[in-house]
Amino acid sequence: MIAVEPFTEQVVFQRPRAMTGAPTTYCPGCMHGVAHRLVAEAIDELGIRERAILVAPVGCSVFAYNYFDIDSVVAAHGRAPAMATGLKRVQPDKIVFTYQGDGDLASIGIAEILHAAGRGENLTVIFVNNAVYGMTGGQMAPTTLPGMKTTSSPLGRDTRTMGHPIKMCELLSQLDGAAFIARRSLHSPAEIRKAKKAIVQAFKTQIEGRGFSMVELLASCPTNWDMKPVDALKWIETHMVPIYPLGDYKTRVES
Amino acid sequence: MAKQLMKGNEAIAEAAIRAGVEAYFGYPITPQTELLEYMSKRMPELGRVFLQAESEVAAINMVYGAACAGRRVMTSSSSPGISLMQEGLSYIAASHVPVVIVDVMRGGPGLGNIAPSQSDYFQMVKMAGHGDYKPIVLAPATVQEAVDLTALAFDLAERYRTIATVLLDGVLGQMMEPVELPAMRALPTTPPAWAITGAAGRAKNSVVPFRMQADDLEALNLELQRKIAEIARREVRFKEYLIDTTSGSTDKAELIVVAFGTAGRVALSAVKAARQKGICVGLHRPITLSPFPDERLSQLADEARGFLVVEMNAGQMLQDVKLSVGGQAPVRFYGRTGGQVPMPDDIALEIEKLDEMTGHPLDHKIEGPVALRPVDRPARRQETSRTSRN
Structure with missing residues (x-):
């Protein structure tokens, strides 16, 4: 008689509880999927799914409300921090976060993000910086690199007429209301793991009531950069990181 | 209750408080600023939310957020500020969430002046924002009527999940008249089922001001039109x-x-x-x-x-x-x-x-x-x- 080992199943990897499993509209090689997953994993690990509220932006991630299995709203372009302020002020026990791109946060919504940080609004902001307007087809963003070609700077961003990149972590970390400001990148597995830790820390900052927290994630947009996904990741490392240095820009311990 | 002498702007603020407003977001602009100032004192006294926003654009989006949470919320402004809020109002209309807006009109166009005017009729009644929608617009002629209509605005906004506005001019905002204020109402204890309160023990809720498919967006529009028709049938005053x-x-x-x-x-x-x-x-x-x-x-x-x-x-x-x-x-x-x-x-x-x-x-x-x-x-x-x- 042959002894049969009892079969035990062990789950080693699965979809985070905080995601719905709906297929996304993102392009192949897009980093939004990774960023979403990191946020969802952080929500699961911190056990805050049932009190988390997402404020989605206008841009490619306008559909994020459909991908996260948490209560969600969609803000007008750039207004996510203001809408999140309204949601949070009337229910301070909830964990409210915005998920915004660079056009949304650093251009049309720069007043809202600056004042949310200045007020020390107890919110978390996930800021995905891929240096272009993705959804409208790759126009110049406030974070577009000098010399970078986009559909609205076809000869490359000329800083004499089109200005310089706006560095949000550097800017917001100057404000006393900001409690945790960090920049990470999604260009390699090692950097992705670091990004996850920063996202967890940002949510913890809010859970502990310490004030405004933001994690900027450098991300690729292979479609609008006109690059292969792997080349685009390499380009983040070689071109974006020097302009947007990674690291913690503000870690305030007291509230 | 005995009558008391109150300025229009302050009487409206107190009427809103008694009607159970839980959050106020606003930005200073003449001739409505006393309303904001009154709220800055009274709301914290009552443990409610007051926040001076960085702009009218931010204020209306804060209102939008709090409304999505199912809370009684309002803002107030005057003509140029209302112009800035039109984007937010369009989103609010598309989302079927109740909000109350008070517009103390001043002279226009442009920076105009701070004297009384009624030239926001078009932008309020017809709504200057994009898309097909209509708010409820209540126009008082006395401070007492402003008080009464403010309470009504909250009721109608919630009954129809719509924008309800109180539209008055600088004369009424600045004038003092004897008013009888209503009794203080109890705040609602449970938010409505659609509210964004965290998906605890239920499926997730979403408030989304867009529909990508033409069929879906037309359905949203037909729902708005059905609501407008019902309001027209029942609420003419x-x-x-x-x-x-x-x-x-x-x-x-x-x-x-x-x-x-x-x-x-x-x-x-x-x-x-x-x-x-x-x-x-x-x-x-x-x-x-x-x-x-x-x-x-x-x-x-x-x-x-x-x-x-x-x-x-x-x-x-x-x-x-x-x-x-x-x-x-x-x-x-x-x-x-x-x-x-x-x-x-x-x-x-x-x-x-x-x-x-x-x-x-x-x-x-x-x-x-x-x-x-x-x-x-x-x-x-x-x-x-x-x-x-x-």
């Missing part, structure tokens, strides 16, 4: 003075003045004066500018000799009156702009002109001319000095 429509009555008004808010109040003095001269004139004062009392005006037009619309603008409600009257009688207009308030004598003169013009039955189908101001009268000194202030 107006007041009439010296209009006796009883058949055969000798007091029956043959001429109808139509005016809202402060213009309606001034017009009433003119109507009374004209009555004393033997002119059979009455006043119809819409309280709901949206839904507009079109059926009632159409009914009055069946027998009236003529209409005179009086507004503190260049003729905005005039268009709705004309649509309601539908060519059944001539419609004249008298309006003042730039922050000028019409005087009873000037309106009385316009009533006399209307009386003369419509004296013969054959004149009934003649469209009346539009007079922005009486050309045969010099500008009043007092009015000149008022416009120079800013």
Whole structure:
């Protein structure tokens, strides 16, 4: 008689509880999927799914409300921090976060993000910086690199007429209301793991009531950069990181 | 409760508090700033939310957020600030969330001035934001009415999950009058089922101001239109003075003045004066500018000799009156702009002109001319000095 080992199943990897499993509209090689997953994993690990509220932006991630299995709203372009302020002020026990791109946060919504940080609004902001307007087809963003070609700077961003990149972590970390400001990148597995830790820390900052927290994630947009996904990741490392240095820009311990 | 003397802006703020407003977000702008200041003191006293936003754009989006949480929320502003809020109002309308907006109108266009005006009729009643939607617009003519309509605004906003606005001008905002305030209401204990409160023990909720598929967006629009039609059926409000429509009555008004808010109040003095001269004139004062009392005006037009619309603008409600009257009688207009308030004598003169013009039955189908101001009268000194202030 042959002894049969009892079969035990062990789950080693699965979809985070905080995601719905709906297929996304993102392009192949897009980093939004990774960023979403990191946020969802952080929500699961911190056990805050049932009190988390997402404020989605206008841009490619306008559909994020459909991908996260948490209560969600969609803000007008750039207004996510203001809408999140309204949601949070009337229910301070909830964990409210915005998920915004660079056009949304650093251009049309720069007043809202600056004042949310200045007020020390107890919110978390996930800021995905891929240096272009993705959804409208790759126009110049406030974070577009000098010399970078986009559909609205076809000869490359000329800083004499089109200005310089706006560095949000550097800017917001100057404000006393900001409690945790960090920049990470999604260009390699090692950097992705670091990004996850920063996202967890940002949510913890809010859970502990310490004030405004933001994690900027450098991300690729292979479609609008006109690059292969792997080349685009390499380009983040070689071109974006020097302009947007990674690291913690503000870690305030007291509230 | 005993009456107390209160400034319009402060009375509205207190009325909103008593109606159970849980959060106020706003930005300073004359002539509504006292409302914001009053809230900054009273809301924290009651453990409720007050926040001065960085702009009207931010304020309306904070209101949007708090409304999504199912809370009673409001903002207040004045004309240029309301212009900035139109984007947010369009999103709020698309999301079917209830909010209350108070607009204390000032002179426009542009920076205009801080004197009273009614030139936001179009941007509030028609809504200047993109898309097909309509808010409820309530227009008080006294501070007491402003108090009463503020409470009503919250009820209607919630009943229909819509935008309800209280539309008044700087005269009412700044004027002190005796008011009787309503009793303090208890705050709601549980948010509505659709509210964004965290998906605890239930499926997730979403509030989404867009539909990518044409079929879905049309369905959203049809739902908005169904709601607008229901509001129009059930919520029309107006007041009439010296209009006796009883058949055969000798007091029956043959001429109808139509005016809202402060213009309606001034017009009433003119109507009374004209009555004393033997002119059979009455006043119809819409309280709901949206839904507009079109059926009632159409009914009055069946027998009236003529209409005179009086507004503190260049003729905005005039268009709705004309649509309601539908060519059944001539419609004249008298309006003042730039922050000028019409005087009873000037309106009385316009009533006399209307009386003369419509004296013969054959004149009934003649469209009346539009007079922005009486050309045969010099500008009043007092009015000149008022416009120079800013």
